[in-house]
Amino acid sequence: MRSAQLSTDRFLRALTRRCPNMSPGSMPLRTGMSLLEVLAAVILSSMVAMTGLMFVRDHGQTSTERACLGHRARLQQDAELYARETGRAPDAKLEAIRDPNYSGSVLPQCPLHDAANTKTNYRWDGTNVTCKYHPGT
Numbered sequence: 001m002r003s004a005q006l007s008t009d010r011f012l013r014a015l016t017r018r019c020p021n022m023s024p025g026s027m028p029l030r031t032g033m034s035l036l037e038v039l040a041a042v043i044l045s046s047m048v049a050m051t052g053l054m055f056v057r058d059h060g061q062t063s064t065e066r067a068c069l070g071h072r073a074r075l076q077q078d079a080e081l082y083a084r085e086t087g088r089a090p091d092a093k094l095e096a097i098r099d100p101n102y103s104g105s106v107l108p109q110c111p112l113h114d115a116a117n118t119k120t121n122y123r124w125d126g127t128n129v130t131c132k133y134h135p136g137t
Helices: 002-018 035-055 059-086
Strands: 122-124 129-131
Touching: 059 122, 059 129
Parallel strands: none
Antiparallel strands: 122 129
16 A cells, blocks of 8 residues: 555656646646547538438439430430431431331420420430430439
8 A cells, every 4th residue: 555655646746747837636627628629520520411411412303313314215225226227327406216116206305404495405416315404414
């Protein structure tokens, strides 16, 4: 017991030499977080928030993209069928496949396309059917 008391006394003396304003019986109280801890908490919480926002999407936007993708896939098949049967590619506005043998008399439109305009917004670029409203998909 005596040796434990001596080691505690040595520790307190060494502590007071390093921190002269402290009394030997008191320990420094930590009342808040350091700036580094605050920055780490802010960075971690923003990373978690951004990860969560990636999965929160407007369902209307997703459904219009999927409907547009379906229309383009159908037009792509019809354009390829037209090219195989006639030996030439359809025109850029896809008017050649506006036929009952291919896509029918009315070509589909992108859901974002103006309803008053009856012409299709899809274009043939030589190899693929593209949409001006969804250029990257």
